[in-house]
Amino acid sequence: MxxxxxxxxxxxxxxxxxxxxxxxxxxxxxxxxxxxxxxxxxxxxxxxxxxxxxxxxxxxxxxxxxxxxxxxxxxxxxxxxxxxxxxxxxxxxxxxxxxxxxxNVNYIEPSSEVVSGDDYPQIALVAALRKMSS
Ligand code: SF4
Ligand code: SF4
CATH class of the missing domain: 1.10.1060.10 (Alpha-helical ferredoxin)
Structure with missing residues (x-):
């Protein structure tokens, strides 16, 4: 404590x-x-x-x-x-x-469904991963 x-x-x-x-x-x-x-x-x-x-x-x-x-x-x-x-x-x-x-605390995990899905443009996902994962 x-x-x-x-x-x-x-x-x-x-x-x-x-x-x-x-x-x-x-x-x-x-x-x-x-x-x-x-x-x-x-x-x-x-x-x-x-x-x-x-x-x-x-x-x-x-x-x-x-x-x-x-x-x-x-x-x-x-x-x-x-x-x-x-x-x-x-x-x-x-x-x-x-x-x-x-x-080592990520907001978005590279292995998450959000990243592997095709709901978002690739460029947005790459930008989000750069900003929100280590
Ligand atoms: S830069 Fe400032 S105004 Fe813009 S989204 Fe972030 S906190 Fe909000
Ligand atoms: S605008 Fe500047 S001074 Fe006002 S609450 Fe935000 S950070 Fe503080």
Missing amino acids: LTKMSLQKAEKSFISKLREIGGQNPYLCMQCGNCSAVCPMVEHMEISPRMVLRLSQLGMEDRLRKFKSFWVCSSCYSCGVQCPRGIKIPSLLEALRLMTLRQ
């Missing part, structure tokens, strides 16, 4: 990795919600981009991983353009994807 001190250490390590890989500072977020208001994918996310930022500030890595929000982000950059604090939110979401993939 994690003690309070080791938990704080894990949270700090998560935030510093996220900052290093994403090149963004989640602490700049003031929770205005502009990012969520303009996000075209928000209705497919369990938690909004604003909430992803909040959980990132709190270092809640396990909680973040329970939601698919950072997987369904289409990297359209609308949120980054509207952020009054200049945070490149898609870069943070990309960092969350990378950090998850580095732990």
Whole structure:
């Protein structure tokens, strides 16, 4: 079981990795919600981009991983353009994807039915596999 001190250490390590890989500072977020208001994918996310930022500030890595929000982000950059604090939110979401993939956790398994079926164009499947599997 994690003690309070080791938990704080894990949270700090998560935030510093996220900052290093994403090149963004989640602490700049003031929770205005502009990012969520303009996000075209928000209705497919369990938690909004604003909430992803909040959980990132709190270092809640396990909680973040329970939601698919950072997987369904289409990297359209609308949120980054509207952020009054200049945070490149898609870069943070990309960092969350990378950090998850580095732990060998895939969102799409290459052997899954989705990939072997012919419901989607091949180019879309290749793009999805590049983004969502390690
Ligand atoms: S980059 Fe991702 S989170 Fe930002 S608006 Fe586009 S889909 Fe939403
Ligand atoms: S737009 Fe920027 S400051 Fe506002 S909630 Fe989103 S990340 Fe935070």
